[in-house]
Amino acid sequence: DKNRIFVMNLASGQKTDLTANWDYTVNDIAWHPDSKGLFFIAHHHGVTPVFSINAETQQIDTIATGLCDYAALAPLPDGSLVSMRHSMTAPNELCLVATDGTVTQTTNVNTELLAKIKMPTVEKVMVPTTDGKQMLTWVLLPPDFDQTKKHPAILYCQGGPQQAVSQFWSFRWNLALMAAKGYIVIAPNRRGLPGFGTEWNAQISGDYGGQNMRDYLSAVDFVKQRPYVDAAHIGAVGASYGGFSVYWLAGNHDNRFACLIAHAGIFNTESQYLETEEMWFANWDLGGPFWDKSNPVAQRSFANSPHKFVDRWNTPILITHGEYDFRILASQGMMAFNAARLRGVPAEMLVFPDENHWILKPQNAILWQRVFFRWLDRWLKPEAQQQVNS
Template identity: 75%
Template sequence: MSTALLIAAASCATQQADDKVIDKPDLKITDGIFSVEALEALGRVTEPVVSPDETKILYGVSYESIEENASNRDLYVMNVDGSDAKRLTRTPKSENNAVWINGGAQIAFLYPDNGVNQVWVMDADGNNRKCVSNVENGVNGFLISPDEKHVVMIANVKYTKTAQDVYPDLPKASGRIIDDLMYKHWDEWVTEIPHPFLGDFDGNSVTNVYDIMQDEPYEAPMKPFGGVESFAWSPDSKQLIYVSRKKTGMEYALSTNSDLYLYDLESKTTKNITEGMMGYDTNPVYSPDGKYVAWLSMEHDGYESDKNRIFVMDCATGEKTDLTANWDYTVDAISWAHDSRFLYFLACRDGVKPMFSIGLDGTVSVVAQGTCDYDCIAPLSDGRVITMHHSMIAPNEIYSVKDGEVTQLTEVNKELLNQVTMPTVKQEMVTTTDGKEMLTWVILPPNFDESKKYPAVLYCQGGPQQAVSQFWSYRWNFAVMASHGYVIIAPNRRGLPGFGTEWNAQISGDYGGQNMRDYLSAVDYMKEKPYIDGEHIGAAGASYGGFSVYWLAGNHDKRFACFIAHAGIFNTESQYLETEEMWFANWDLGGPFWDKSNAVAQRSFANSPHKFVDKWDTPILITHGEYDFRILASQGMMAFNAARLRGVPAEMLIFPDENHWILKPQNAVLWQRVFFRWLDHWLKPEAAVEEAK
């Protein structure tokens, strides 16, 4: 593996004058309906960054262009109280990873140059932009040291040999020679991996760059989603912590055992500070006084949805403490208070995601909560916290929190949202087949009339252990779904976080079990409501939600009138050998299907949806992306073929250029239009009659 950092020969180029800038769409809504087009027109507000003197907030807003089939993110700044918001950039490409430097006089950020991202610097008013790095393959992220004399940059290095490396006389050969697992991941063939490169920084250029993991064939940060949150500078800028899972091939595919590594800049030595901690260790954060390091830690190797605990290490003694040992929920994000006496954190609890604080003695307090999910934490020295939150009927905006009082600072989408009537969200407590109480979110259409009957859609969550909290999604958007005239039923079935570790863990090894009975309990409960049209209920979901739809298709006893499955697991035996992260398959399915002595695995594979195709009799829409290497598109194709061979009405939408998600704007609109066309045809009799005319 080559780990040399190649420096681009060309200097930073200026942007082409004819590049089109994607800006805020001029969408006028006359019917008051929150449509797919309205969803795509929203400004997507991204994480706020407070200036060093705590007087300004830097943030980004992204807009999508359906016409250009692309998106763009520009930077904005406002006073810390939300006043005097100003746009800093208006460029044809996105500014990302923006941070304050030079006491707030300048801003550093990522921006493309010659087709790849580089580190740039500009004045705080947006003027005098200049490129300060020249990394040939580009920079994926960066973190500047507290003294601003150093920067760590994420850059890709070559990982695998090409055919030409082995046989130079075959320059046009395209074959990949593979001799171990993890040759593909998420949506790519693994030919490069990210490494941390350290460089000197003087505000004008990055020099003396070197790879602190030179000749190590390991990722840092971890793919596919790791970024700058995987790094932490010590307050004195003398040490850097990075996250890595130092494994390759089959060992990597079978393990979630990542560690925190402490790199000393002077001695250039590395120490594993979480050795012996066997699960995911991620998101390191130094306390402002430098006495402690906090991070998120999972206990079990191979269990990616384990409880995320808050660990703190005393830097002087090395003593480690689990602050959340007596707190039964999983943590999403952490940030130290300015006085280093406690941490703020986010965690799902009871169907929402509040902001909490936790002392070094483990005492937990609520900082802010509501019918919403908080999304980031930026503490100020006066006790305020700058944050964002969203809900099922409102996208992210920036807020300030202090003493339980929440103040909205941005209104990026006020103009658009004032033109629509949003649905109503309420919660129902449903008794499950084993006598538990299950929180179920119910989203009612705008202008809901309880005297009328509405078709309904059961939402099946993916993950399988991702929260059904007050999330806002640009793919599975409940506000859009309800605005199409459907009542949405969204149960917090077994396997979801926010209701304790036992509830969360129950689903592992029980695919097709209690969580499916939970779904049916929610549907049966809602069918008794006078406003539900019990003859016209659909079920839809993605990933494990797609598995759920396929399973329900063979086990629903006429409860549903149609199904929609995106990127779902249809044949678990095939899935076991097709997926890339084997730790997931082993933990959740219990092991390989050929292990006849493994009762858990045998139960899992006996409950594979394809085993029940003989009972499929209900129309089904199947969608999938061909870049999905987590759940291959062949799973969707098998399901479609099975439905057609069974004589079941079926349709399939395949995207040759999408992964597990649908990301391109026109593809996103196409997916939504096909989604609602299918639902309307089978769940709204009047729509089917109109379609037949």
């Protein structure tokens, strides 16, 4: 769960880990023009800065940071570099990072359009966890936010499971769009995410349904204490491992949630173990096969399969899936949908016969967004629903 930077002497074959004493995982790398070090990008405490590392001394310096994610590296001969950056409220633009650290945006592809859109307010909140740690949680407040009114909220459950909740921009799971629909969005950097050290990142492996789920509930309980959060109308949404999270929370949320949405999620880890094309990952993260009774890690993983808690399901749930998904087969969603209906729980399912693990085709994406917000509005905005019914 840690990407490291190695330099190899081509003559001797000796390899040196430049990041041996650095506790974070590396994304992109690029040589500095003088060949004495490298630039790299890494998740770091909820954002994604640009760093440099000296190949001889292994000293690491922050080159560019802010309330944003940098997403590319193109070094220039003078030691500066061209990069892209984005945030939860703005898609990518090119920028120039000068040798003194000054950052200048060099394109304005989206400036005119963004000027016409009211964006949410993004807050960084530190939430105490059940094991005495502090968890960085992003909270997005709707545009034209009125703190004198009650607002419904959404818990965003990240996939991966080791995928950062940084200042990411997405055309699918867009937190700014969710906030623009009138929802307060709660996006925790729960256990298992990069950017907070290898221990935090690796903790989730072998502990599905464990501390990371308690982290989710801690974030919800912390934020819903605010007077402007409608604690009776909070939803939970997520895809992939986020879908697993929603299915697991469906049986373990103690009535915190008024509705749920799971996309491409794992419902039955035993069948998932034998269905997925990503076998090495299942062996590592689940601890091994479910038939190995002598393996306590595997047995704990499979005992926490969401389908084990269906007897407690009582919350309306929307399930979406793509039939070309070979990571997590659509049968997982179909099982969850049938389980909800057999339990008498309000449920809908949307299956895309021409999509894989992600909904990528434009018209499909529009349909997905419409169904997504229709379901949330139905259960989390009672006043709006009363108007529709009348």
